[in-house]
Amino acid sequence: xxxxxxxxxxxxxxxxxxxxxxxAILIAAILLIVVLSILGIPxxxxxxxxxxxxxLLLNAAPILILLLPLTLIIATGEIDISVGSTLGLSSASFGxxxxxxxxLPLAAILSVLIGGMVGAFNGxxxxxxxxxxxxxxxxxxxxxxxxxVGMLGTTSVTSFPSDLTSFVRxxxxxxxxxxxxxxxxALAIVFGVLLHFTAFGRGVFAIGLSTETATFSGxxxxxxxxxxxVLSGLTAALVGVMFTLQYSNAIGSNGSGFELRAITAIxxxxxxxxxxxxxxxxxxxxxxxIATVNKSLQILGIGDDAIxxxxxxxxxxxxxxxxxxxxxxxxxxxxxxTA
Amino acid sequence: xxxxxxxxxxxxxxxxxxxxxxSWIFQARELSLIVVIVGLITVTTxxxxxYLFSEGGLRDLLRTPTLYIALAVGQAIxxxxxxxxxxxxxxxxxxxYFCGNLFHEAPFLPIPVVILLTLVFGAVLGSVxxxxxxxLKVPALVITLGTLYAYRGxxxxxxxxxxIRPEWVPTEFKQFALANVFGVSNLLIVAxxxxxxxxxxxxxxxxxxxxxxxxxxxxxxxxxxxxxxWLTLIPFVISGTLAGLAGVVYVSIYAxxxxxxxxxxxxxxxxxxxxxxxxxxxxxxxIWGVALGAFFxxxxxxxxxxxxxxxxxxxxxxxxxxxxxxxxxRVFFLIRQNQARKELSA
Numbered sequence: 236x237x238x239x240x241x242x243x244x245x246x247x248x249x250x251x252x253x254x255x256x257x258x259a260i261l262i263a264a265i266l267l268i269v270v271l272s273i274l275g276i277p278x279x280x281x282x283x284x285x286x287x288x289x290x291l292l293l294n295a296a297p298i299l300i301l302l303l304p305l306t307l308i309i310a311t312g313e314i315d316i317s318v319g320s321t322l323g324l325s326s327a328s329f330g331x332x333x334x335x336x337x338x339l340p341l342a343a344i345l346s347v348l349i350g351g352m353v354g355a356f357n358g359x360x361x362x363x364x365x366x367x368x369x370x371x372x373x374x375x376x377x378x379x380x381x382x383x384v385g386m387l388g389t390t391s392v393t394s395f396p397s398d399l400t401s402f403v404r405x406x407x408x409x410x411x412x413x414x415x416x417x418x419x420x421a422l423a424i425v426f427g428v429l430l431h432f433t434a435f436g437r438g439v440f441a442i443g444l445s446t447e448t449a450t451f452s453g454x455x456x457x458x459x460x461x462x463x464x465v466l467s468g469l470t471a472a473l474v475g476v477m478f479t480l481q482y483s484n485a486i487g488s489n490g491s492g493f494e495l496r497a498i499t500a501i502x503x504x505x506x507x508x509x510x511x512x513x514x515x516x517x518x519x520x521x522x523x524x525i526a527t528v529n530k531s532l533q534i535l536g537i538g539d540d541a542i543x544x545x546x547x548x549x550x551x552x553x554x555x556x557x558x559x560x561x562x563x564x565x566x567x568x569x570x571x572x573t574a
Numbered sequence: 575x576x577x578x579x580x581x582x583x584x585x586x587x588x589x590x591x592x593x594x595x596x597s598w599i600f601q602a603r604e605l606s607l608i609v610v611i612v613g614l615i616t617v618t619t620x621x622x623x624x625y626l627f628s629e630g631g632l633r634d635l636l637r638t639p640t641l642y643i644a645l646a647v648g649q650a651i652x653x654x655x656x657x658x659x660x661x662x663x664x665x666x667x668x669x670x671y672f673c674g675n676l677f678h679e680a681p682f683l684p685i686p687v688v689i690l691l692t693l694v695f696g697a698v699l700g701s702v703x704x705x706x707x708x709x710l711k712v713p714a715l716v717i718t719l720g721t722l723y724a725y726r727g728x729x730x731x732x733x734x735x736x737x738i739r740p741e742w743v744p745t746e747f748k749q750f751a752l753a754n755v756f757g758v759s760n761l762l763i764v765a766x767x768x769x770x771x772x773x774x775x776x777x778x779x780x781x782x783x784x785x786x787x788x789x790x791x792x793x794x795x796x797x798x799x800x801x802x803x804w805l806t807l808i809p810f811v812i813s814g815t816l817a818g819l820a821g822v823v824y825v826s827i828y829a830x831x832x833x834x835x836x837x838x839x840x841x842x843x844x845x846x847x848x849x850x851x852x853x854x855x856x857x858x859x860x861i862w863g864v865a866l867g868a869f870f871x872x873x874x875x876x877x878x879x880x881x882x883x884x885x886x887x888x889x890x891x892x893x894x895x896x897x898x899x900x901x902x903x904r905v906f907f908l909i910r911q912n913q914a915r916k917e918l919s920a
Contacts, residue, residue, distance in 0.1 A: 314715065316715075316719070360897070360901060364901055364904050364905070365904060365908075366854065366900055366901065366904050367854055367855060369658065369715050369854075370848075370854035370896070370900050371897070371900070373658075373660075373841065373844055373896060374893055374896035374897035374900065375893065375897065376841070376893070377838075377841045377845070377889050377890070377892045377893035377896060378889075378890055378892075378893020378894055378896070378897060379893065380889055380890075380893075381887060381888070381889030381890025381891065381892065381893050382890050384886050384889060384890075385884070385886045385887040385889075385890050388884070388886055389886075492723065494719075495719055495720075495722075495723050498716070498719065499720075502716065508712070508713055508716055509713075540726075540727045540730035540731055541727060541731060542727075543723040543724070543726065543727035543730075544723070544724050544727030544728055544731065545727075546723060547719075547720040547721060547722070547723035547724030547725075547727065548720065548724050550716060550719065550720040551706060551712075551716075551717055551720040551721070551724070554710075554712045554713075554716050554717070554720075555706060555710050555712060558710045558711055558712050559710065562711075
């Protein structure tokens, strides 16, 4: 079977194989949307193209950072739908600590650590207690959001130093690239190397393909998953701190629905929801695709609610297309192997 | 019960005489829930007597649970087949406005027809989930997370700043929700009928047993020759219909509602189901346990403000209940497994 699969894969020339990858299709789709928007939406490039690019990237940054560890978790066949709530808890605790006089850097570090604790809690329940990650993170989705909303109530903290908040929103001098995207790029390199160039990353894919095989091949399944959940919690909390400064607003509802956007981006990018296959690049391109669509819709004056309908439908369509594609390729393989 | 034994201690056929207190509590889930509910009502009533001893108090205590029971029973049936339906809150919101709007736009329609149309609408919304999960083999979590936002977005686009106005809703319909038969609220009777039918379906009908079978071992169910695709679809249609029923109940109780109706209710439904004894790994759970879980959650919701806990903390409590219930179930399961192993080796 393996030999035949390899043979089939290399049956087509390299350029066709590259062109049919989800990443390539998504990049083409992004370019198409940008071209259509430039032609069809009069205000798209106003006041200048740099502004459009920098606002698009700035809005995309939280989701892009959020999806990095989540991609690794999905690659192991697990899921973490509590990331949006962890973001909210980090935002709320950051705001409260800052408002109570704790120095801002210390408040930021403590908030990130709180996120790490949420991740460790998820990881403990999944790996030590042995519960399905779906059920665990549905529980922490409610619990952590509930704590965030309960702590801050209907109030919000907005008194962050304005030079810092404007720095978080600013771009690298001379380019339309926001500083947040620099942070994202650094983290993306770390997670990309971790997933694609280390034994740990090969273990991640191995777990996604078959937990038993991974165990027998010497992968420490429990430790790997635990580390990933902690990384996910830490990252979500880091995004929470940056998001709070970006919008200069700490409220308990920050980041609600972000788990949907992140998971949509990852699945769109060709990462299998069953685990085992996919690339970090694909997930990131998926995130950029969603950001590009959102930007065009925003400029067209279409509100957040329509964007939710579109994101939700995009998630469903992308998994459905992936599922149909895998059914077709299985059938094709079956016919070739019988022939 | 049978299923639970098969899953837990299939090999320990003679019941072990030295049962621990923990495993007794585990088996007596329903009993402990009743104790907790009675305790909660007692404590709350001692804090504020009007909670129970007033006309409105008792009425609310007995009719609000219907909303939760309808949702929780639907969620439980889906979870028993090892799936999940996260879109129930959004379906509740859409169907509630559908129902209210139908009263407004088609006042000539008899009330039962409006109710029936709303239930059908809920069933259609649920079958979209079911079809995608069953026939395209896509994880239920992903599909229903997608429809959670898609359906909510549709209702926001449709309703906008509008809301169901009390004068749209026929007086007879509102009266029905207020009235009672021999002191038992009409709506509670509706809930009891739902629980009885669902319980009978799940325990005594072939299809119901098959649902437990595909939940406890999907691969074995295929080998056994069960039509797993239809059996995966059916629970989603049921949960959609029951979310539609919850929408009707919502309109009858509150006679108003905007585009935010039902926000987060999917989590309450999951909480009620796992507190009521449904296993997240599928194949385990009794409908009347789930109904008690839902009753508990509804009581808790009304009791919190009386016990001077701000309702803002409600979601956190829902989270604690979900995490607590699934963790306890798992721990009890591990303890029982250990016991069974020891008995085998002894």
